[in-house]
Amino acid sequence: MNQISKIARVSDAEAAHLARPDTLADLAAQITATAASPAGPAGPVRPAGRPRSRARRAWLIGVPLAAGVAVAAVAVTSMVSPAHRAPAGQAGHARPVPAGHGSVPVRAQVLSFVRHGQYIDVIVRDPVADPAQYRAEFARHHLNITLKLLPVSPSIVGTVVYFGGNHASAITPITATGACHEASGTDQCPVGVRVPVHFRGQADLVFGRAARPGEHYESTASAFAPGEVMHGMNIHGKTVARVEAMLRRRHATVARFNVAGNSAASNVTSVPGRWYVYDAVPWAQHQVLLFVGPSRTEPKAGAPVPGSSAPSPSPSSK
Amino acid sequence: MPAQDERQRRFEAAYTAHHGPILGYLLRRTDNPDDAADALAEVFLIAWRRLPDLPAEPQARLWLYGVARRVLANQRRGERRRSALADRLRADLVDAYRPPEYTGELARIAAAFGRLPEAERELLALSAWEGLGYGQIAEVLDCSRNAVRIRLHRARRRLAAELDRGPAQPVPHRAHVPSGDFR
Numbered sequence: 322m323n324q325i326s327k328i329a330r331v332s333d334a335e336a337a338h339l340a341r342p343d344t345l346a347d348l349a350a351q352i353t354a355t356a357a358s359p360a361g362p363a364g365p366v367r368p369a370g371r372p373r374s375r376a377r378r379a380w381l382i383g384v385p386l387a388a389g390v391a392v393a394a395v396a397v398t399s400m401v402s403p404a405h406r407a408p409a410g411q412a413g414h415a416r417p418v419p420a421g422h423g424s425v426p427v428r429a430q431v432l433s434f435v436r437h438g439q440y441i442d443v444i445v446r447d448p449v450a451d452p453a454q455y456r457a458e459f460a461r462h463h464l465n466i467t468l469k470l471l472p473v474s475p476s477i478v479g480t481v482v483y484f485g486g487n488h489a490s491a492i493t494p495i496t497a498t499g500a501c502h503e504a505s506g507t508d509q510c511p512v513g514v515r516v517p518v519h520f521r522g523q524a525d526l527v528f529g530r531a532a533r534p535g536e537h538y539e540s541t542a543s544a545f546a547p548g549e550v551m552h553g554m555n556i557h558g559k560t561v562a563r564v565e566a567m568l569r570r571r572h573a574t575v576a577r578f579n580v581a582g583n584s585a586a587s588n589v590t591s592v593p594g595r596w597y598v599y600d601a602v603p604w605a606q607h608q609v610l611l612f613v614g615p616s617r618t619e620p621k622a623g624a625p626v627p628g629s630s631a632p633s634p635s636p637s638s639k
Numbered sequence: 640m641p642a643q644d645e646r647q648r649r650f651e652a653a654y655t656a657h658h659g660p661i662l663g664y665l666l667r668r669t670d671n672p673d674d675a676a677d678a679l680a681e682v683f684l685i686a687w688r689r690l691p692d693l694p695a696e697p698q699a700r701l702w703l704y705g706v707a708r709r710v711l712a713n714q715r716r717g718e719r720r721r722s723a724l725a726d727r728l729r730a731d732l733v734d735a736y737r738p739p740e741y742t743g744e745l746a747r748i749a750a751a752f753g754r755l756p757e758a759e760r761e762l763l764a765l766s767a768w769e770g771l772g773y774g775q776i777a778e779v780l781d782c783s784r785n786a787v788r789i790r791l792h793r794a795r796r797r798l799a800a801e802l803d804r805g806p807a808q809p810v811p812h813r814a815h816v817p818s819g820d821f822r
Contacts, residue, residue: 324802325767328749330738331666337659339666340731348680349654351724352687353647482723490730494723540722619691 432458432468436518442495444513445479445528464516465523471539473529474603476548480512482527482540491517492524537605544601544609551601551609561613562594564601568609576604581614650687657700658683660769664707667768669714672732678710680725685710701778704769708761708779751801759794766791 331339431450435442441462455468471482481494495513514526532538544551550573556564565575578592581599592613599619600612612619661682665675685706686693694702741749752760765776773791777784 323767324748325752325763325798328741328745328752329667329768331663331736333660333663336663336666339662339735340728344727344731345658348683348724348728349651352654352680352684353650355684355687355724490727490734 431455434458434462437515439518440515441518442513442515444495464520466516466526467524468526468528470528470530472532472536474538474541474544474549475531476542476546477529477540478531480529481514482529491520491522492526532606534606538603541603544603549603550607551603556598556601558617559598560594561592561596561598561611564598564611565594571607573607573609575611576608577610579610579612581612581619646690649693650683650690653686653693653699653703654683656696657703660700661703661707664704664769665711666732666736666738667764668711670738672736672738673729674711674714676725676729676732677722678707678714679728680722681710682707684722684724698778701771701775704765704779705781748802751798751804754801755794755797759790759797762787762791762794763798 431445431447431454433444433446435444441464443459443464443466445468452468452470459466459468473480473482493515495515516524529540542549545554546552550568550571554564554567556567559567561575561578568574576590578589580589580592593615596613596615597617598611598613601609604610658679662675662679665678665682666672669675669678682703686703692702693699752763755763761780762776765771765779771779773784773787776787776791780787
């Protein structure tokens with residue numbers, strides 16, 4: 322196997338030194354600040370004494386921007402048919418729209434730029450505008466930043482899901498206190514980014530948008546967060562049949578089951594109704610993924626198969 | 640809460656001991672440091688959430704390899720999920736890491752290796768890159784030791800055949816990803 326050894330791209334020792342120690346420590350702190358056991362009816366548990374982390378935003382923060390289906394529906398409409406929008410000035414359109422594709426709007430409407438010393442704070446005012454409009458506004462401020470929108474679960478619509486790119490570590494998120502619902506012990510809501518005035522790198526800023534019907538969420542909050550489909554639901558010790566009935570009352574269904582302890586069936590579309598539900602995550606509009614198994618309690622250490630309940634505690638995009 | 644402290648302590652011990660090897664595992668299997676960063680965050684997020692399932696040392700790393708393998712398989716299926724948890728790590732890796740480009744003999748080996756089915760590549764890699772024995776590979780892949788022995792033997796023969804074939808037309812990569820049953 323010496324031949325294969327030769328094409329190992331990187332050794333473990335090299336890999337361990339690629340990230341800065343504070344980056345690695347930060348990642349561990351962010352992970353342990355997330356809910357250890359989100360299945361519980363009481364909702365996510367925050368480790369005692371641990372500061373509320375901004376890092377929970379991708380999964381655990383609830384945000385009122387999409388507090389209702391109506392808001393989501395507006396977002397969908399705007400997203401799917403930018404080319405079919407009413408021409409500028411036409412009566413009945415609620416929001417100012419660009420005069421044409423690629424044109425530079427006269428006023429900064431979709432983003433706001435506020436200078437603070439050596440930084441510019443960029444807040445997204447309109448999370449459902451035409452992407453060309455964001456690009457144009459960033460360009461006017463000499464920033465090579467692309468804003469993209471990804472489908473996310475309702476309670477995190479309108480928040481920053483991810484940012485990256487070359488030297489993107491110079492960019493930090495801005496959180497707005499009180500702009501979010503209490504969902505996981507925090508009301509810090511990432512609503513924009515702080516960019517150094519002289520930022521000359523390239524960055525991608527990804528914002529959560531409402532999902533279209535059937536579209537998988539790229540990022541999700543807890544299924545039990547305010548604004549999410551299972552908010553307030555207690556699944557503790559309940560069977561699959563029971564939880565499915567509870568979901569039906571909310572016009573929701575189960576998209577997939579993740580079977581604990583069975584690697585061959587870790588993602589299936591039906592399981593016996595007498596099985597038990599351990600956890601849930603939002604999957605798509607009116608759809609969830611359930612973590613299930615035949616025993617009343619979730620298998621503990623010593624149970625078969627490593628990673629059997631992997632791949633993931635949350636749904637992914639297609 | 641003492642139970643919470645214990646949980647935290649256990650996670651941090653596993654993270655400290657294994658983040659390097661798990662990141663190595665991921666980077667050796669993906670060209671994209673962004674994906675590796677996201678996958679590392681995902682693997683340890685799963686470990687944190689499934690901590691009661693995490694076996695004691697020395698089995699912990701094998702369990703984590705198993706999780707890492709599934710996370711990567713999901714990514715290859717196109718299920719990418721940019722995680723805010725990995726923001727800083729992603730930036731670090733993009734700055735610090737460039738996957739090597741092979742030439743000559745190494746390029747020939749890499750090409751032959753790349754022509755093997757994904758399941759065989761993973762067997763060979765776990766043996767050569769992670770240095771695992773039959774029993775350990777069996778744990779990562781959740782199959783019998785005997786199955787590993789037989790399949791690894793077959794994979795080595797196929798690799799030798801591919802190397803003999805020499806530079807061939809590039810074979811389009813099959814999108815197939817093993818679902819986990821190597822039995």
